[in-house]
Amino acid sequence: MKNNYLAEDAEILNVKKECTNIYSVWLKSENIAYNSRPGQFIEVKVTKEDELAPVLRRPFAIADVKGDKFQIIFEVIGRGTKMLKDRIKQEKFLPIIGPLGNGFFLESPKPKLLIAGGIGIAPLKSLIDYFINKNEDITLLWGNRDKAQFFDLKYYTDKDMMYYLSTDNGSLGFEGNVLEMMLSNLKLKNLNPLSEYEIFICGPNVMMKAITNYLEAEKIDSQVSLETNMACGFGVCQGCAVARKKEEGFYLVCKDGPVFYSSKVEIPN
Ligand SMILES: Cc1cc2nc3c(=O)[nH]c(=O)nc-3n(C[C@H](O)[C@H](O)[C@H](O)COP(=O)(O)OP(=O)(O)OC[C@H]3O[C@@H](n4cnc5c(N)ncnc54)[C@H](O)[C@@H]3O)c2cc1C
Ligand code: FES
Numbered sequence: 001m002k003n004n005y006l007a008e009d010a011e012i013l014n015v016k017k018e019c020t021n022i023y024s025v026w027l028k029s030e031n032i033a034y035n036s037r038p039g040q041f042i043e044v045k046v047t048k049e050d051e052l053a054p055v056l057r058r059p060f061a062i063a064d065v066k067g068d069k070f071q072i073i074f075e076v077i078g079r080g081t082k083m084l085k086d087r088i089k090q091e092k093f094l095p096i097i098g099p100l101g102n103g104f105f106l107e108s109p110k111p112k113l114l115i116a117g118g119i120g121i122a123p124l125k126s127l128i129d130y131f132i133n134k135n136e137d138i139t140l141l142w143g144n145r146d147k148a149q150f151f152d153l154k155y156y157t158d159k160d161m162m163y164y165l166s167t168d169n170g171s172l173g174f175e176g177n178v179l180e181m182m183l184s185n186l187k188l189k190n191l192n193p194l195s196e197y198e199i200f201i202c203g204p205n206v207m208m209k210a211i212t213n214y215l216e217a218e219k220i221d222s223q224v225s226l227e228t229n230m231a232c233g234f235g236v237c238q239g240c241a242v243a244r245k246k247e248e249g250f251y252l253v254c255k256d257g258p259v260f261y262s263s264k265v266e267i268p269n
Contacts, residue, residue, distance in 0.1 A: 010093065012088055012092055027069060028068060048091070140161060140164070142163065144167055199220070228242060245265055
């Protein structure tokens with residue numbers, strides 16, 4: 001599919017600290033709002049104009065779109081996201097490139113099972129309104145280490161969908177990881193047999209590996225949204241290569257992904 005990506009300075013409309021180290025930002029961009037698909041991402045230049053540091057661009061999922069604006073949600077984990085946090089507080093515009101990559105495959109008629117770990121909720125959020133507008137049956141499983149890491153919960157709980165939450169320490173919802181919660185809900189018959197769902201997963205690689213290993217043993221494929229280190233964002237630097245599964249060669253996450261069927265790609269460690 002043709003990508004209409006553009007470089008532009010997007011106006012920062014709203015910044016919110018969602019919880020410790022997690023921020024959401026609404027930006028104005030007609031190009032992103034009207035041309036992006038669920039699962040696509042943008043690259044953000046996180047260095048300020050007057051900074052001599054090398055140009056640092058960082059990829060973030062397009063989490064939500066309303067009218068001519070869109071949202072990103074990011075966790076501050078290192079140098080680039082710390083710079084971004086400072087930049088959104090001090091400036092009126094953010095240099096971005098997007099929409100980039102291929103989004104989720106949306107055509108399956110099956111009910112949808114969305115499985116998020118931590119900030120992996122960001123790309124999956126873009127699917128919720130899309131499927132609700134089509135009257136599709138959605139179930140969300142979202143896991144975090146602690147209840148303090150959940151944010152904007154009302155957004156999800158107010159939607160016409162089933163949702164189940166887990167925390168590793170039992171401070172909210174099911175006590176255990178999101179895979180254990182999924183298996184518990186299967187046993188309780190809150191979930192149908194997993195082969196009946198189109199499954200979408202995003203979270204830490206270790207979580208995506210554990211869930212896809214389980215599903216593949218049951219001969220069930222699923223869509224995973226991968227997060228690798230990236231530089232250019234559109235297929236030039238080869239910095240985002242991941243190995244193909246059961247065949248030679250690599251995919252580029254920025255260009256061929258970031259969404260893949262788990263049967264096609266080795267999720268990196
Ligand atoms: C297509 C795509 C979409 C993304 N969407 C989002 C999003 O919506 N919200 C969000 O918070 N993040 C998202 N990410 C991840 C985000 O881009 C990284 O967290 C960010 O680039 C880290 O930059 P940094 O300079 O702060 O960290 P760095 O200083 O580069 O790294 C800090 C530490 O984190 C590790 N690290 C860096 N990037 C990643 C990564 N992608 N996965 C695991 N470990 C990593 C490094 O190895 C290092 O140990 C996405 C990544 C991709 C590829
Ligand atoms: S980030 Fe440069 S090729 Fe993917």
